[in-house]
Amino acid sequence: MPLPHVGEVLTTPVPRPVSMPGPTEPTTPLTMSKLSPIEQSKRLAAYIAVDKHIFPEHKIIGIGSGSTVPYVVERIVQQGKELNKDRVFIPTGFQSKELIISSNLNLGDVDQFPTIDVTIDGADEVDLELNCIKGGGACHLREKVLAEAAKTFILVADYRKNVEYLGTAFTPGVPIEVVPFAYAKVLQNLHHVLGSRTAALRMAKAKAGPVVSDNGNFIIDAPFSREEMMNPYSVMARIKMLTGVVEVGLFCHMAQAAYFGNQDGSVTVKRMEGSQVVEEHITAP
Numbered sequence: 001m002p003l004p005h006v007g008e009v010l011t012t013p014v015p016r017p018v019s020m021p022g023p024t025e026p027t028t029p030l031t032m033s034k035l036s037p038i039e040q041s042k043r044l045a046a047y048i049a050v051d052k053h054i055f056p057e058h059k060i061i062g063i064g065s066g067s068t069v070p071y072v073v074e075r076i077v078q079q080g081k082e083l084n085k086d087r088v089f090i091p092t093g094f095q096s097k098e099l100i101i102s103s104n105l106n107l108g109d110v111d112q113f114p115t116i117d118v119t120i121d122g123a124d125e126v127d128l129e130l131n132c133i134k135g136g137g138a139c140h141l142r143e144k145v146l147a148e149a150a151k152t153f154i155l156v157a158d159y160r161k162n163v164e165y166l167g168t169a170f171t172p173g174v175p176i177e178v179v180p181f182a183y184a185k186v187l188q189n190l191h192h193v194l195g196s197r198t199a200a201l202r203m204a205k206a207k208a209g210p211v212v213s214d215n216g217n218f219i220i221d222a223p224f225s226r227e228e229m230m231n232p233y234s235v236m237a238r239i240k241m242l243t244g245v246v247e248v249g250l251f252c253h254m255a256q257a258a259y260f261g262n263q264d265g266s267v268t269v270k271r272m273e274g275s276q277v278v279e280e281h282i283t284a285p
């Protein structure tokens with residue numbers, strides 16, 4: 001599949017649920033669909049990230065979680081059955097597992113494939129150095145394993161997630177997965193030792209009691225000050241030292257690039273070039 005160039009008009013079939021068969025679809029400019037502006041920007045970021053990073057030689061592909069990732073899978077499906085028949089897709093949780101199955105893609109797991117060619121995932125926020133907060137959907141343990149397993153780890157998001165410092169727009173705090181029997185002690189340590197005074201157990205919305213992750217664990221959301229979040233690696237390391245913590249939703253120095261769909265139909269790309277992050281804009285009218 002040819003890569004889009006800066007300024008190129010991207011055209012694509014009108015989106016439909018990936019599992020829904022249909023006649024040959026008309027080609028419509030990406031930004032002229034019936035999706036809301038936010039959904040359009042998510043889709044734009046996802047499509048360009050797939051076009052730029054998922055090549056025919058990539059056979060083991062990690063699929064992240066969240067509301068942007070369905071567009072990643074949609075674009076992968078558009079690469080065609082011939083390319084996808086020899087590929088294996090590794091999910092980061094229940095949602096992406098269902099997505100892979102319903103898209104008729106081959107499902108695998110990271111214990112069979114501990115080395116992944118490319119993982120593409122969403123993010124709750126991404127900072128200037130490509131550090132990010134993940135775990136707004138409680139999937140960050142598996143997501144981090146798949147990010148580490150990947151030769152290339154790519155983030156996709158809409159423009160609201162593109163920030164200077166983590167914790168700017170995503171305010172619930174750092175998601176922390178903890179083993180259930182240790183949650184009260186971890187909370188106490190967060191409040192009194194690490195100074196996250198409002199850290200709280202994440203409660204379920206349509207169930208009495210706490211959110212339970214795909215791994216059977218609880219989630220704590222722990223806010224930290226702007227000053228502390230300017231050094232997310234240090235925050236992550238201190239949380240990770242607390243006994244009972246399984247994983248922290250701060251991904252530091254892991255992503256090679258992040259794609260943000262903008263409201264004007266362009267995509268902002270931040271990518272590592274050596275040890276520097278460079279930024280460019282791709283226009284997809």
Ligand SMILES: O=C[C@H](O)[C@H](O)[C@H](O)COP(=O)(O)O
Nearest residue numbers: 066067122135136137138139
């Ligand atoms: O646990 C959830 C994941 O880290 C998601 O990738 C993250 O919350 C972003 O999701 P969305 O694309 O829906 O904003």
